[in-house]
Amino acid sequence: LTDWEYSSGKDIAGVVQNLGNGVYQGKVTILRAAEFTLDVQVEEISITGSPYSTLTVTPAEVYAPQSVADSAPTTAVSGTTTTFQIQGRDFYGNNALTLISSVSSTTVQLRDASTGATVVTGSIVDDGGNTGVYNVSFTPTLSGDHHLFVLIEGLNVSGSPFEIFIDSEATTDLTLTTIPEFPTAYQTGDYLEFTIEARDASGNLRTSSTSEVF
Numbered sequence: 001l002t003d004w005e006y007s008s009g010k011d012i013a014g015v016v017q018n019l020g021n022g023v024y025q026g027k028v029t030i031l032r033a034a035e036f037t038l039d040v041q042v043e044e045i046s047i048t049g050s051p052y053s054t055l056t057v058t059p060a061e062v063y064a065p066q067s068v069a070d071s072a073p074t075t076a077v078s079g080t081t082t083t084f085q086i087q088g089r090d091f092y093g094n095n096a097l098t099l100i101s102s103v104s105s106t107t108v109q110l111r112d113a114s115t116g117a118t119v120v121t122g123s124i125v126d127d128g129g130n131t132g133v134y135n136v137s138f139t140p141t142l143s144g145d146h147h148l149f150v151l152i153e154g155l156n157v158s159g160s161p162f163e164i165f166i167d168s169e170a171t172t173d174l175t176l177t178t179i180p181e182f183p184t185a186y187q188t189g190d191y192l193e194f195t196i197e198a199r200d201a202s203g204n205l206r207t208s209s210t211s212e213v214f
Contacts, residue, residue: 033059033094060090062098062132064155069136072148072162078202079169081139086124086150086157088132096132100124104153108138111161113145124150143168143204168204 014028030036039051066089076082088096100106108122122138136150147161186192198206 059094062088062096064152107151
């Protein structure tokens, strides 16, 4: 009884105090969510009534620094909604049962890597399974290097901010043509010089493409 954590592992922490009058006071903290039976022994013999009824230990509230992302994206496409999942965990690393709708605040921000400015916000919602799994989604609009911040109650989840590159989407009818001033009268052999800027629907320049239609 004198060293429960050593004998039972890090999932249990406890101490026994000898009150000096034949009475011993025991305190135990269980750190892992599960069902347990409490067996109190003296010299490896259970005391009367031990083991006691099953103890059901449930997870504490969700704690962002222990919560982990499942396949957080490293790339995304402008104009396309990107979704991934977060497994909420409590302070001790147990999978949380907390509904994300019950916490005080959540934040999803995509920030420009060069300026730190927030360019778009996203959302975190419960996946509906009551298992502490949350769906994170956002729709980027600015191409380039970014940092994705995912916070629960003001604290970053594990790995946040995530580095992510946003690629421009395929060009659309918003492709812009820039034509400088030029004379209106020409002779044969003269040429007209102009520049076409290939942009996506969000106005990002389409800097590269593997498709036949740029």
